Amino acid sequence: xxxxxxxPTLLWKQYGLVxxxxxxxxxxxxxxxxAVKVYNQREVDELILVDxxxxxxxxxxxxxxxxxxxxxxxxxxxVGGGVTRIExxxxxxxxxxxKVAVNTVAYDRPEFVTEIAxxxxxxxxxxxxxxxxxxxxxxQCHSHAGKVPTGRDVRAWxxxxxxxxxxxxxITSIDRxxxxxxYDLPLIEAVVKEVKIPxxxxxxxxxxxxxxxxxxxxxxxxxxxxxxxxxxxxxxxEAKAALAQAGVPVRSSFVLEAAAC
Amino acid sequence: MKVGVLDYGVGNxxxxxxxxxxxxxxxxxxxxxxxIHGMDALILPGVGNFADCAxxxxxxxxFAALRxxxxxxxxxxxxxxxxxxxxxxxxxxxxxTGSNAHASGLGFVPGHVEHLxxxxxxxxxxxxxxxxxxxxxxxxxxxxxxxxxxxxxxxHSYAFLTADPGDILATTEYGIRFTAAVRxxxxxxxxxxxxxxxxAGFQLLSNFIENPEC
Numbered sequence: 001x002x003x004x005x006x007x008p009t010l011l012w013k014q015y016g017l018v019x020x021x022x023x024x025x026x027x028x029x030x031x032x033x034x035a036v037k038v039y040n041q042r043e044v045d046e047l048i049l050v051d052x053x054x055x056x057x058x059x060x061x062x063x064x065x066x067x068x069x070x071x072x073x074x075x076x077x078x079v080g081g082g083v084t085r086i087e088x089x090x091x092x093x094x095x096x097x098x099k100v101a102v103n104t105v106a107y108d109r110p111e112f113v114t115e116i117a118x119x120x121x122x123x124x125x126x127x128x129x130x131x132x133x134x135x136x137x138x139x140q141c142h143s144h145a146g147k148v149p150t151g152r153d154v155r156a157w158x159x160x161x162x163x164x165x166x167x168x169x170x171i172t173s174i175d176r177x178x179x180x181x182x183y184d185l186p187l188i189e190a191v192v193k194e195v196k197i198p199x200x201x202x203x204x205x206x207x208x209x210x211x212x213x214x215x216x217x218x219x220x221x222x223x224x225x226x227x228x229x230x231x232x233x234x235x236x237x238e239a240k241a242a243l244a245q246a247g248v249p250v251r252s253s254f255v256l257e258a259a260a261c
Numbered sequence: 262m263k264v265g266v267l268d269y270g271v272g273n274x275x276x277x278x279x280x281x282x283x284x285x286x287x288x289x290x291x292x293x294x295x296x297i298h299g300m301d302a303l304i305l306p307g308v309g310n311f312a313d314c315a316x317x318x319x320x321x322x323x324f325a326a327l328r329x330x331x332x333x334x335x336x337x338x339x340x341x342x343x344x345x346x347x348x349x350x351x352x353x354x355x356x357x358t359g360s361n362a363h364a365s366g367l368g369f370v371p372g373h374v375e376h377l378x379x380x381x382x383x384x385x386x387x388x389x390x391x392x393x394x395x396x397x398x399x400x401x402x403x404x405x406x407x408x409x410x411x412x413x414x415x416x417h418s419y420a421f422l423t424a425d426p427g428d429i430l431a432t433t434e435y436g437i438r439f440t441a442a443v444r445x446x447x448x449x450x451x452x453x454x455x456x457x458x459x460x461a462g463f464q465l466l467s468n469f470i471e472n473p474e475c
Binding site for chain 2: 001002003004005040043045046067070071072073074075076093094095096098099118119120121122123124167168196197198221222251252253254255256257258259
């Protein structure tokens with residue numbers, strides 16, 4: 001049976017990891033490389049690494065750093081930030097990324113999603129979407145790390161991204177981001193209902209119960225979280241134990257069988 | 262023992278090479294088809310579109326070189342993900358609707374590659390994440406010391422349908438039961454990514470290199 005994934009999100013700005021609240025008031029939380037190494041050693045299910053200022057500079061993504069981070073990562077790695085050309089995708093994959101997250105560029109050129117899917121397969125395109133709003137007023141998609149409202153409604157947008165070839169949706173509530181008050185469950189559920197590709201819930205996880213809710217109630221295939229791992233004693237391993245307790249299948253650690261020949 | 266990882270311009274080869282180096286195996290990224298002749302064992306990675314991979318391999322002379330080295334000289338070969346699918350006769354991926362012009366593979370393991378939906382899977386596709394792999398025979402070979410039910414990392418929309426059920430080495434359940442690994446003689450393939458499956462993956466790669474036949 002397919003397992004629910006617990007995915008630490010590492011947000012990266014210039015030389016270090018950061019974490020904010022509502023995509024603002026960023027705090028430095030340490031260097032990137034040791035974090036990747038520790039998560040790899042602890043055999044997390046997957047890692048998401050996003051350069052949150054790459055879209056600002058207009059420069060190419062920092063492939064050298066990505067290669068350095070990818071080198072010691074033997075679990076799947078999704079890399080995002082500043083991807084605007086097909087060559088970027090190619091270089092990221094060669095630098096150790098398994099999947100590439102696209103966000104801002106997709107609003108300007110939705111056909112770029114199709115181009116990546118054709119060249120490298122739908123499985124390597126993670127469509128990352130940041131939204132503000134609520135169940136009552138609807139959710140509006142925002143580009144440029146949450147700064148620019150796009151006028152697009154999340155339901156229509158996820159459908160379009162799926163049609164254009166995205167392999168997964170990473171849906172983040174900006175309002176919940178960093179608050180640790182729980183995922184926006186109606187949002188996750190709305191997106192899950194809209195598409196037939198896997199959905200990763202993001203924004204607001206503060207405890208393990210929140211993760212159980214996102215999977216069991218809202219139907220997410222995976223849960224991403226940052227603050228809970230940066231700022232509390234809670235760990236991905238314990239999160240998975242809590243999910244298992246709630247009846248959600250999770251991956252258990254590999255145990256080498258005794259050699260019996 | 263020199264292991265050659267075929268670098269024909271697609272996908273994430275970094276992690277395959279890193280994983281092999283972690284196992285202290287002498288690994289070479291082979292960038293020209295003619296250079297595979299100096300290798301003792303070969304790994305064929307692959308991500309993305311089957312038809313694109315097959316075209317690049319054919320044009321670069323890789324198919325011919327592989328036939329010579331694997332079918333002719335009997336060198337062990339491990340195909341990973343689309344690399345495993347390329348062992349088949351053909352895939353329906355990349356074929357325009359209504360057309361019968363399927364992209365041809367190597368034909369080392371008879372059978373073809375078909376979309377999971379067409380195979381009857383009604384769950385979310387792509388199949389992404391960690392899923393349990395059940396080897397057909399409990400011991401030895403590629404799954405030596407890997408318990409049945411061990412989770413490996415998958416990310417794919419198509420899967421292999423072998424012509425000979427005897428070539429199925431392991432299966433996985435995702436709405437349907439599909440082929441997770443194949444073996445025919447000295448040719449192996451895994452639909453999952455051992456290089457991204459942490460310690461379970463290392464064990465499998467080490468089994469391929471050491472080939473414990475116990």
